[in-house]
Amino acid sequence: MASPSTALVGLDPRPGVPKPDPILVVDDVERRFGGLTAVDVEHLEVQRGVITALIGPNGAGKTTLFNLVTGFDRPSSGSWTFDGRSMSNVNAAKTSRAGMVRTFQLTKALSRMTVLDNMRLGARDQPGENMLAALARPLWRRREQEITAKADELLVRFKLDHLRDEFAGSLSGGQRKLLEMARALMSDPVMVMLDEPMAGVNPALTQSLLGHVQALRDEGMTVLFVEHDMHMVRHISDWVVVMAEGRVVAEGPPEGVMADPAVIDAYLGAHHDTDLGDDALLADEVIEQLEHEAQVEEEEHHGKQS
Template identity: 70%
Template sequence: MSSDAAPTKKPVKSVGLHVGDAEPGCKKTDPILIADGVKRTFGGLTAVDVAHVEIPRGAITALIGPNGAGKTTFFNLLTGFDKPDTGNWSFDGTSLAHVPAFKVARMGLIRTFQLTKALGLLTVMDNMKLGATGQRGENLFRAMLPFLWRKQDDEIEAKALELLGRFKLDAKKDDYAASLSGGQRKLLEMARALMSDPTLVMLDEPMAGVNPALTQSLLDHILDLKTQGMTVLFVEHDMHMVRHIADWVIVMAEGKVVAEGDPHSVMQDQAVIDAYLGQHHDQDLGAADTGHVEALKELIDDEQ
């Protein structure tokens, strides 16, 4: 290996994540992301009303809750894609209030979307190269002088090819992104996110619409992010997946954080059971929430 190769990030142990009792808003031993009083309303509806939450560094944290709990809206607020009515939040000690999404990404906080944002009319390789930061050729003057950016562009392409190889997409590098399956687009979006060497990766329902054949591959890649020293925060409805890979679980319901803890204890928490079941006592469950409830019941039975 070349002596000037990029250093490998040292994995961070995810033990002793919190201080005191595991309760909503509990303090973490080394939080990377802290949110205080974040509230977002749409007309008369309060979508997010988070009093306090901390995301532990070096761990995989799952954000779960029934449909309409405010999880994706909370993601949008933390990453600059939406603006809250009130509240403060910081990443690695730096306030993110009023910071636009592109600057948040440059700081090392990268997110993916529930509906993938791959640019279908660009090749897989071009999608990857867009994820790299600090490209000299993005300057209008320098763009006309290839000798100023050609070497860096070659390095970016080599890095992209290495990541595509890890995600089993290298054979697709010259294909248009529009030709990829839903699962392959998820893999491409995750690989593209890594082009900027993020510190915190936020994944919004990474398993949604993914063929079961690719599920294990995605799980392995999420676990690998932690191995490489990154922090992961993800939204997910698959309770079995949450229990399998998450070190910490945060539960939202009606815009609020109602429970926190390790996966095993959270599945037994009455507030979690109420979040999935209590609101439906007098009405039929929708198809999506029915699946979440049944999965939760199965996990509770397994724990007992």
Template identity: 45%
Template sequence: MSAAPILRIDHVGVRFGGLVAIADLHFDVAEGEIVSLIGPNGAGKTTAFNVMTGFLKPSQGRVLFKGEYLSRLKPHEISRAGLARTFQRTSVFAADTVFDNVLIGLHRHAEPPLLDRVVPARRRADEARLRARAREILELVGLASRADELAGSLAYGEQRLVGVALALATEPTMLLLDEPVSGMNASETQVFVRLIRRVRDEGVTILLVEHDMPMVMEVSDRIVCLNYGRLIAEGAPAAIRADPAVIEAYLGKGGAARELAAEVQG
């Protein structure tokens, strides 16, 4: 891992009128890490993602990606800089094939030189390159055998994989996953865990928001926990698993805390 973080959340705050959604959030993500951002409902996780990806401007603080201040950039510019995200809901082109979904994503992101657009031979070569890359991405996410099927006909978990493929079509160096296994069964979740590791092995840093605690404990190098918009814990899964503040934030004290402890112990 590099010495400088690929992503730095530098004392970020977000307010909506008198409501404080995030208060003084600060953490780093190193290149090559898988980091999970967790917390109970309303903790500020998706708000933090929206700040990182340019959909919200922070009321205070700053977000730096590869040393660049993201508050200066629009969402599509942040994506082009190499920071991509998925969303909580599936967002696929249901009437197009799985292959065409990825190809559409590649076309939207790619901007070939003028000569490649106007010279037929170069245009054909560029199209062949994009089609080959689409096949590589589908192989990576495990959907190569479904390439010719309509995206809308796939099971829910597979549609989530198409969403990841669309994000990967932007050729990111970092990927933000917003509740990627929400609604998945146990076998689909395990497929997704393997995918996250494969994507990291391809050189993409991962930051994810997720409520599935056993999955988070299994896949994360490090975990950051929020409650009421504030950072309450940060560390390796073993430390977060035993952190009293984390357990209390989720389920309170007493018997509920013991239930959570039993769950995350797996």
């Protein structure tokens, strides 16, 4: 059986290019904050069953677009569909139940709850959340056992089982990233959206996270992630979408998109005096700029925590 990523072979690498089997389709979505337009995406399609990277300079609108399509923010205008269903202005809880879940750049683990309890929170269909049902233990006990068993399986998979009964607040930054990804899988999503999964992660856990992201795709899920780590982008992405100043300025396979003049312009400024013939050199310059921005963001992040 052919891999879903083979469907992307031969596509015209241009902004808004139609995909053979898109799971997420965005049309004319704008988000304005006063006089600032943070997002202005005319058309974007995300192919089902592949790993798509969303990259761009700081302030390009990547996380804002994430917030919009996952229901954490409302657009000024525009619409989008997920798996053929209109999701415009659907709140975050309903978006998650539809099968689209996300993680955050700054992890959202509940630090005064155990790792296991954090996992349990991510599960669907919990009868104990109903006030009347909660009073009758037999109505929710069996479901709670099922949820706990699933949580334990995922903790083993993400190598967090030895921390099962520890408070989430005691975990390292990388372990919290793993916990958030594992918790997202508790709801059996169709599409997982990861916002800078490598931010603040030490090198020892980086390879583990890379493997987990690839495993999601191999299991049939769609992955869309925001990332500054160009090693990760080039290593695991099937397709790359580039944003700048709120717009999609380029799309294409990872090996070619870095040499796109629009991408070079977005990261390095006007390039009319640059020799565009040396694609490899230009790609390296873009990558260096991305890695510099990632380092600055990480230092700022650690500064806020200290």
